[in-house]
Amino acid sequence: MSAVNTVLVVGGGTAGAAAAILLADAGVSVELAEIKPDVTALGSGITLQGNAVRVLRELGVLEECRAEGWEAEGLVLRAPFDPEAKVVAFLPNHRSGGPDLPSSMGMYRPALARILVGRAERAGVKLRFSTTIQELEQDDDGVDVRFTDGSTGRYDLVIGADGVRSWTRRMLQIPLETRSVGMGIWRVFAPRPAEVENSEFFYGGPCYIAGYTPTGQDSLYAVLVEDAQDRTTLGPEEKVALVRQLSEAYHGPWDEIRESITDPETIHYTWFEEHLLDEPWHRGRVVLIGDAVHTCPPTLAQGGAQALEDASVLAEMLIGADTLDDELLTAFTTRRHDRVQAVVDASLQLARWQLAHEQGDVPALMGRIAALTSQPA
Ligand SMILES: Cc1cc2nc3c(=O)[nH]c(=O)nc-3n(C[C@H](O)[C@H](O)[C@H](O)COP(=O)(O)OP(=O)(O)OC[C@H]3O[C@@H](n4cnc5c(N)ncnc54)[C@H](O)[C@@H]3O)c2cc1C
Numbered sequence: 001m002s003a004v005n006t007v008l009v010v011g012g013g014t015a016g017a018a019a020a021i022l023l024a025d026a027g028v029s030v031e032l033a034e035i036k037p038d039v040t041a042l043g044s045g046i047t048l049q050g051n052a053v054r055v056l057r058e059l060g061v062l063e064e065c066r067a068e069g070w071e072a073e074g075l076v077l078r079a080p081f082d083p084e085a086k087v088v089a090f091l092p093n094h095r096s097g098g099p100d101l102p103s104s105m106g107m108y109r110p111a112l113a114r115i116l117v118g119r120a121e122r123a124g125v126k127l128r129f130s131t132t133i134q135e136l137e138q139d140d141d142g143v144d145v146r147f148t149d150g151s152t153g154r155y156d157l158v159i160g161a162d163g164v165r166s167w168t169r170r171m172l173q174i175p176l177e178t179r180s181v182g183m184g185i186w187r188v189f190a191p192r193p194a195e196v197e198n199s200e201f202f203y204g205g206p207c208y209i210a211g212y213t214p215t216g217q218d219s220l221y222a223v224l225v226e227d228a229q230d231r232t233t234l235g236p237e238e239k240v241a242l243v244r245q246l247s248e249a250y251h252g253p254w255d256e257i258r259e260s261i262t263d264p265e266t267i268h269y270t271w272f273e274e275h276l277l278d279e280p281w282h283r284g285r286v287v288l289i290g291d292a293v294h295t296c297p298p299t300l301a302q303g304g305a306q307a308l309e310d311a312s313v314l315a316e317m318l319i320g321a322d323t324l325d326d327e328l329l330t331a332f333t334t335r336r337h338d339r340v341q342a343v344v345d346a347s348l349q350l351a352r353w354q355l356a357h358e359q360g361d362v363p364a365l366m367g368r369i370a371a372l373t374s375q376p377a
Pocket residue numbers: 010011012013014015016033034035036045046047048049052131132133161162163164166167168185270271272289290291292298301302303304305306307
C-alpha cells in the first residue's frame with residue numbers, strides 16, 4: 001500500500017536523499033534530481049543529535065556512519081582567555097534517539113552525503129546529477145516536469161528538498177523571507193588533537209562561541225562565531241590569518257588546532273539565517289521539506305535532524321496511505337510544524353541571548369528541546 005507510485009525528489013542533500021531512500025525501499029519508483037554534478041557537501045562537519053541518529057538507523061546507514069564518524073558523550077565548557085583553558089562544566093548529552101543509540105555523532109559532511117547517496121542508489125533511486133526542474137505543471141492526477149537537460153517526466157508527487165534558497169519553492173511562488181540572525185560563523189576542518197573526545201565550547205571572548213567537535217578518529221571541525229559581516233573580500237591567506245587571530249583568546253586544544261590551520265580550502269564562512277514557512281508546506285502535488293521550509297542558527301545543531309525527521313514522517317505517511325490528497329499532505333505539515341517551530345524558536349532564542357550578552361535560562365531551554373526531540377517525530 002502506498003499513496004504514490006512515482007516520485008521526483010528535487011535536491012540530494014540530507015532531506016532529499018533520506019526521503020528517496022525510504023520511498024524506494026517501500027517499492028516506490030523514485031528519481032532524484034540534484035543540481036550539482038556529483039555527491040558533494042560543504043567540506044566541514046555536522047553534529048547529528050540523537051533524533052537524527054534515530055533516522056539514520058531507519059535509513060539503514062547507522063553502522064556506516066558510526067564507522068566514519070565520532071560518537072560524543074557530552075559537551076565540555078571551557079574558560080576563554082585562561083592559558084589552561086579551565087574546564088568549567090561537562091554537560092552529558094541527552095540520548096534523544098533512545099537509550100540504545102549514540103547521544104550525538106560528529107561527521108564530515110561529505111562522508112555523510114556519500115553514505116546517503118550511495119544508499120539511495122542501492123535502494124534503486126534513479127540519480128540524475130547536473131539537473132534541475134525547469135517547468136512544473138500539475139493537474140488532479142500528477143505533475144508534469146520539464147528538466148533543464150530537456151527531458152520530461154510525470155510523477156504522482158514532487159518533493160522539493162532543495163535547501164534554503166529552494167528553487168522548487170520559488171517555482172510554486174511561495175513567498176518566504178530568509179533573514180540574517182546577525183551572526184557569522186567560521187568553520188574549519190582540521191586534525192583532531194588526541195585529547196579532544198567531545199564537543200568543546202568556549203562562550204565569550206572575542207567570539208560569541210569558539211569550539212570544536214570531533215568528526216572522526218583523525219578529524220574535527222572548529223567553529224568561531226562572530227557578528228555577521230561582509231567577509232567576501234578576504235583573500236585565501238587573509239582568511240587563514242583571521243581565523244588564527246580570532247582563536248588566539250582560546251587555549252587548551254585550541255593552541256594545537258590553531259597551529260594546524262594553514263589551508264584556506266578547509267575554511268568556510270557563512271551567516272546564520274532563519275525562516276519558517278507557515279502551514280501548509282505543499283501546493284497540490286508538490287511538497288517541500290527540510291531547509292526549503294525551515295532554517296535556524298545551529299545553536300542546538302538541530303537543522304539536519306529536523307530535515308531528516310521531515311523525510312521520515314513524510315515517507316511514513318505516504319507509504320501508510322492509499323490515496324494522495326490534500327488532506328494527507330496537510331496532515332503532514334500539521335504533524336511537523338509545531339515541533340519544527342519549537343526548535344527554530346529555541347535556536348533563535350539562544351542566538352539572541354548570545355547577541356545581547358544575556359545569561360538566559362539555557363539549561364531549561366535545552367531540557368525542553370531534549371524532551372521534545374526524544375519523542376517520536
Ligand atoms: C553553519 C551551519 C551549521 C550547521 N550545523 C548543523 C549541525 O551541526 N547539525 C545539524 O543537524 N544541522 C546543522 N545545520 C543545518 C543543516 O546543515 C541543514 O538543516 C541541512 O543540511 C538541511 O538539509 P536539506 O537537505 O534540507 O538541505 P541541503 O543540505 O542544503 O541540501 C539541498 C540540496 O539541494 C540541492 N539543490 C539546490 N538547489 C537545487 C535545484 N534547483 N535543483 C536540484 N537540486 C538543488 C543542493 O545542491 C543540495 O544538495 C547547520 C547549518 C549551518 C548554516
